[in-house]
Amino acid sequence: MHDQLNGRTRLVVLGLDGLPFSLAQSLCRDGSLPNLATLALSSNARAIRAELPELSPVNWASFVTGKNPGGHGVFGFSQIDPASYAQSLVDSSAIKASSIFERMGEKGLTSKVLNLPGAYPAKPIPGMMVAGFVAHDLQKAVHPPFLAGILAGEGYVLEADTTRGAKDPDYLLSQVRATLRSRARALELFWPDLSWDLFMLVLTETDRLFHFFYPAVANPQHALHGAFMEFLAEWDRVIGLVLERFDALKGPKRLIVLADHGFTECITEVDLNVWLMSQGILTLKDRGTNEYDSQAIAPHESAAFALDPGRIFINVKERFARGVFHQYIADKLKDELKASLMELSHEGKPIMAAVHDPREIYSGPFTFKAPDLICEARPGYALTGKFDRLQLCGLHGRFGVHTAGDAFYYDSQGSSPATVSEAGREMFTYFGLEA
Numbered sequence: 001m002h003d004q005l006n007g008r009t010r011l012v013v014l015g016l017d018g019l020p021f022s023l024a025q026s027l028c029r030d031g032s033l034p035n036l037a038t039l040a041l042s043s044n045a046r047a048i049r050a051e052l053p054e055l056s057p058v059n060w061a062s063f064v065t066g067k068n069p070g071g072h073g074v075f076g077f078s079q080i081d082p083a084s085y086a087q088s089l090v091d092s093s094a095i096k097a098s099s100i101f102e103r104m105g106e107k108g109l110t111s112k113v114l115n116l117p118g119a120y121p122a123k124p125i126p127g128m129m130v131a132g133f134v135a136h137d138l139q140k141a142v143h144p145p146f147l148a149g150i151l152a153g154e155g156y157v158l159e160a161d162t163t164r165g166a167k168d169p170d171y172l173l174s175q176v177r178a179t180l181r182s183r184a185r186a187l188e189l190f191w192p193d194l195s196w197d198l199f200m201l202v203l204t205e206t207d208r209l210f211h212f213f214y215p216a217v218a219n220p221q222h223a224l225h226g227a228f229m230e231f232l233a234e235w236d237r238v239i240g241l242v243l244e245r246f247d248a249l250k251g252p253k254r255l256i257v258l259a260d261h262g263f264t265e266c267i268t269e270v271d272l273n274v275w276l277m278s279q280g281i282l283t284l285k286d287r288g289t290n291e292y293d294s295q296a297i298a299p300h301e302s303a304a305f306a307l308d309p310g311r312i313f314i315n316v317k318e319r320f321a322r323g324v325f326h327q328y329i330a331d332k333l334k335d336e337l338k339a340s341l342m343e344l345s346h347e348g349k350p351i352m353a354a355v356h357d358p359r360e361i362y363s364g365p366f367t368f369k370a371p372d373l374i375c376e377a378r379p380g381y382a383l384t385g386k387f388d389r390l391q392l393c394g395l396h397g398r399f400g401v402h403t404a405g406d407a408f409y410y411d412s413q414g415s416s417p418a419t420v421s422e423a424g425r426e427m428f429t430y431f432g433l434e435a
Helices: 002-006 021-028 034-040 056-065 100-106 147-153 169-190 205-218 225-248 272-278 327-342 420-430
Strands: 010-016 045-048 078-080 087-089 111-116 127-131 198-203 253-258 262-265 268-271 304-307 311-314 352-356 373-377 381-384 400-403 407-411
Touching: 010 225, 010 420, 021 034, 021 045, 021 205, 021 262, 021 407, 034 225, 034 407, 045 420, 056 100, 056 420, 100 111, 100 127, 100 198, 100 420, 111 169, 127 147, 147 169, 169 198, 169 205, 169 225, 198 225, 205 225, 205 262, 205 400, 225 253, 253 420, 268 272, 272 304, 272 381, 311 327, 327 352, 327 373, 373 381, 381 400, 407 420
Parallel strands: 010 198, 010 253, 111 127, 111 198, 268 381
Antiparallel strands: 045 407, 078 087, 253 407, 262 400, 304 311, 311 373, 352 373
16 A cells, blocks of 8 residues: 555665576576576576676676766776875775666655665665675765664674685685675665665675685585575575565566676686786786785886786876886787787686777776776686786685676566666666666
């Protein structure tokens, strides 16, 4: 009756971070994940492509703005200072395009958003926002501010501790159980008043598990498969809570369920800074004190360097304080690097699916901020740009890797976008807005 009285047109979005469409379908066939199965085995489910690089902050920003990275300005987890060459984490201030929540607010519409990656610190929106990864201070992760007290009283956990990762599966499972309970409790708290037009909940537990234990989930013969399927059954029940609530809504209504990228088993990590050093293109003053220590770059002796995951920057005077040459020379080097990277192989197999010029894959006013080259690996190869590695290839504790393709997508109205940003534009269109 409440819906009929207020006449709302509702959209519910469920994010299943890092869930591959192919894996979702295979896990559902034995009946152990019945709620996911109603989505994954439906004719309204399909695979879509992530925007490149295939990372959470890039793709959740693409989804909520309906724009590719050239349109919103987020190109990775980190950014580099052009004067000091120091890396820093990207946060919500890096998103330069208006979100669906802000645009809806202009029309007097309200959003409730739980655990959105890349939204920290939380920006004021009409409604409520609880930011997700990377978020470390509950007070800064929420809007309006009073939500912090409510969530703290419920023991809300912002993020799972994955520092012990693959070395301690029991600890990792306890951590993702804690975050899953927190998301379910937040759903119970903030859904029932129905004072919203858009409700978005993102579950990130699959991404956290797959980085360390993708083989255990994907392979039924793996010794830990049963333990992880027990957890996924709990995760499936939370999906069921969302589906039950959605089914109970009066129309008009729509449900979109999506992942921000796919996942697969990691064959090997490939460190592009090690490769650049082997080509005489990158010089480090010293080996980095940690993997992110980009200040180890010797700027006057380096033509290019890489940042995770396969973003290559050419050290040009127009961009960096200690650049070594001008853009017209960089354009030639870019072509040479692209050709050489496409020849890179591991155990006789090519590593790269493509090496992209940003002008070919991005559009919008922030394309000039993009890396000079965006490397797209073939599935199974994890591209990195560390500053303390000595070996080109190897495994370093992560056994699952993101993929650009095979990201899960379901729409109760049967739309078939090709990419995450196109999926985002479905939301804008639904509310009569332009991205």
